[in-house]
Amino acid sequence: MLLAFGNFTADPSVNLQLLIGGLALGAIYAVVALGFVLVYKSTDVLNLAHGEFLMLGAYFALTFLISENLNFFLGVFVLLLVMLVFGLLVHYGIMRRMVGQGFFAIVLITLGIATIIRALLLIFYGPTERGRLDLLPQGSFEIGGATVRHVDIIIFAVVAGCVLLFFLFFKYTRLGLHMRAVADDIEAAAAMGIDPDKVYAMTWAAAMVMAGIGGLLFGHVTGAIDRSIEAIGLRAFPAAVVGGLTSLGGSIVGGLVVGVIEQFANGHLGTKWREPVAFSVMFVVLLVRPTGLWGRKDLERV
Amino acid sequence: MTATENPPTQQTAQTYRPSTLQRFLPFAIAAVVPFILGSTTGDVNFWWKALITVVVLAVVARLAWKWTPRGELTHREDMRLWRTPSDRSWAALTTFGLLVLPFILASDFTPPMGFPWATWFAVVNLVLIFAMGAAAFNLLVGYSGQISLAHVAFLALGSIVGGIVGVQWSGGNMWLALPAAAVAGAVVGAISGLPALRLKHLYLLLATFGFHFVMMLVWREYLQEYFGFVGIRFKGENSPRIASWLHWLPGIDPDQNGEFVITGQFRWYWVLMPITVLSILFMVNVVRTREGRAFAAVRDRDVSASLLGINVARSKLFAFALSSAIVSMSGVLASFYIGSRGEDSFNVQTVLNYAIIIVVGGFSSIQGAIFGSAFFWFLPEWFKWAREELWFVRDIDFLSDYPSEIDLAIKGFLVVIILMFKPDGLAGMWRDFKNWLGRTLARSNP
Numbered sequence: 198m199l200l201a202f203g204n205f206t207a208d209p210s211v212n213l214q215l216l217i218g219g220l221a222l223g224a225i226y227a228v229v230a231l232g233f234v235l236v237y238k239s240t241d242v243l244n245l246a247h248g249e250f251l252m253l254g255a256y257f258a259l260t261f262l263i264s265e266n267l268n269f270f271l272g273v274f275v276l277l278l279v280m281l282v283f284g285l286l287v288h289y290g291i292m293r294r295m296v297g298q299g300f301f302a303i304v305l306i307t308l309g310i311a312t313i314i315r316a317l318l319l320i321f322y323g324p325t326e327r328g329r330l331d332l333l334p335q336g337s338f339e340i341g342g343a344t345v346r347h348v349d350i351i352i353f354a355v356v357a358g359c360v361l362l363f364f365l366f367f368k369y370t371r372l373g374l375h376m377r378a379v380a381d382d383i384e385a386a387a388a389m390g391i392d393p394d395k396v397y398a399m400t401w402a403a404a405m406v407m408a409g410i411g412g413l414l415f416g417h418v419t420g421a422i423d424r425s426i427e428a429i430g431l432r433a434f435p436a437a438v439v440g441g442l443t444s445l446g447g448s449i450v451g452g453l454v455v456g457v458i459e460q461f462a463n464g465h466l467g468t469k470w471r472e473p474v475a476f477s478v479m480f481v482v483l484l485v486r487p488t489g490l491w492g493r494k495d496l497e498r499v
Numbered sequence: 500m501t502a503t504e505n506p507p508t509q510q511t512a513q514t515y516r517p518s519t520l521q522r523f524l525p526f527a528i529a530a531v532v533p534f535i536l537g538s539t540t541g542d543v544n545f546w547w548k549a550l551i552t553v554v555v556l557a558v559v560a561r562l563a564w565k566w567t568p569r570g571e572l573t574h575r576e577d578m579r580l581w582r583t584p585s586d587r588s589w590a591a592l593t594t595f596g597l598l599v600l601p602f603i604l605a606s607d608f609t610p611p612m613g614f615p616w617a618t619w620f621a622v623v624n625l626v627l628i629f630a631m632g633a634a635a636f637n638l639l640v641g642y643s644g645q646i647s648l649a650h651v652a653f654l655a656l657g658s659i660v661g662g663i664v665g666v667q668w669s670g671g672n673m674w675l676a677l678p679a680a681a682v683a684g685a686v687v688g689a690i691s692g693l694p695a696l697r698l699k700h701l702y703l704l705l706a707t708f709g710f711h712f713v714m715m716l717v718w719r720e721y722l723q724e725y726f727g728f729v730g731i732r733f734k735g736e737n738s739p740r741i742a743s744w745l746h747w748l749p750g751i752d753p754d755q756n757g758e759f760v761i762t763g764q765f766r767w768y769w770v771l772m773p774i775t776v777l778s779i780l781f782m783v784n785v786v787r788t789r790e791g792r793a794f795a796a797v798r799d800r801d802v803s804a805s806l807l808g809i810n811v812a813r814s815k816l817f818a819f820a821l822s823s824a825i826v827s828m829s830g831v832l833a834s835f836y837i838g839s840r841g842e843d844s845f846n847v848q849t850v851l852n853y854a855i856i857i858v859v860g861g862f863s864s865i866q867g868a869i870f871g872s873a874f875f876w877f878l879p880e881w882f883k884w885a886r887e888e889l890w891f892v893r894d895i896d897f898l899s900d901y902p903s904e905i906d907l908a909i910k911g912f913l914v915v916i917i918l919m920f921k922p923d924g925l926a927g928m929w930r931d932f933k934n935w936l937g938r939t940l941a942r943s944n945p
Contacts, residue, residue: 480709
């Protein structure tokens, strides 16, 4: 049978466990979705390479924190600094020339960047899988028969902190104001004396730093760090779209909603239903509200 | 001397009409000579054949160039697919090349420095299959502007239809599976295009990507239900064959058991090449019709297109249905050619590969799909040869240690570089080359 539904269970502790697992997964999705949103919000680019950026972050975390055995805070600082430089490189090397090109050409160039990163990581780190990171507290506690890992709570806190930080940044700083102005209307912003080039560079740097944080966190919850973790970039799409691609807070809500739905589909229907269900939810949201739950509506002039 | 007597302006003003025989003669030569050359085996030296081939190439190109209508053209002449001397010349050359190619590749010629000859035939056949799929993809994404990532979903649909109709029902009847896949692809394609009526650009891309995952689920379920983990076997007893009532056709020489099984690169070429050429010509012609012009109008601005009297919804769905039908057919061909399809045959990387093909070949040009897939398949082949045979490449250990990774990196860098500096891709470079050739010829031979 094509629609071989799995075993539905009414056991509350199983469902609670699924809910908690879903929230943990959703927190990871929120980290990734935040990266999408940051780039899309101010540069109008759909960055299909974000999964690879995250993989880069995870591998760099491996290098700095495990192989080089740096102090945790120093290692994280170096990691984020390196990612920031990479973000500037991506902008000044490639994306800068693509401003004003067609939508699909820009999507494809991010695919090209993704391919390059994947190939370079394969060359320099090899195809063998590495163990996961174990620098954050590894313990867990129980609520009503369901296990909650400390790492999940830390991830959740970090994501919420990042969103709050970005929210304050966009609202109260000068650069944030510039970013919002450029996102709103690049020509008007340029006429007001804002340098869109600088703003875009900052955006890419911020997205890369976010990917670094995401890689560091995801490296703690994934089974093993290998080249398949880039798939998280694709799997987080529904989360970003459900929340709205232009809304920072929406990425958290979208991440949690999609994470919980996916985890329930996983538990009750089977692993193979995870992606189809997530993308179907995204599809329904797109049909009802094409810009997501909190997305900005674009006006189209003829 | 002659130039002063006949200034070029007068020459172009002269009307010239070739007779019907003259119009078709170059193509007839191009079609017949390869078979004559191919049937003379053994007694004729290879180099003689090569010389004759080159001479025929020149003659065919020259005659097709010369016997082209010039001057005031009627509407009918103006609407021909190959209208200018240059078009007709290249068309005749391509005809000759496509027909002579399998005979050259089947010969036991050993090129110098161990250039990979044995694997060429397989690569050429793969290029044919991929060119068909990529051209349909380009028609949808590039020409009609309907961004879709559901390409591989339709390859999988082709494999499902090939499995149901071609293997389960008829035990290896590819000829039945092909039209069935076209119909199924058109219907499912039109359904998958429904989001395009409401969504655009980014959101359409994501919606079709969702369709990809749904189709992958269907594919896995189908495999598990009927074939288990080994996947579908399209070769052996399921290989396509020519029915016995067609064995009188020239060139069909049944095997000992009285069957003509399509196996081996040479026979596959004669199946794949006509199907690919016909479907690409079909797409090229669709682009020139009212429907095709509607595609471009909808791509550029759908609101204005609707004001021109174009049914935008119909046009979008038609683009999806047409592209998906051809992609499904290429999926059937790929399944039967490759011989087996399993759980891992379709993945996200395949979507990216097709994207790489159309970017490198040239966005929104059907010709580009051919260049792109040729490049995509020949690059690893030549890179492998260079690593093994060229002394200055062979000594670089780094290249031999990471062959496939460097392949991937080259493709990625090429996509980025081409999109940044040469958005027209290989098709654009080919156009520039033809223009340069035309200018040079015109200057030296006024």
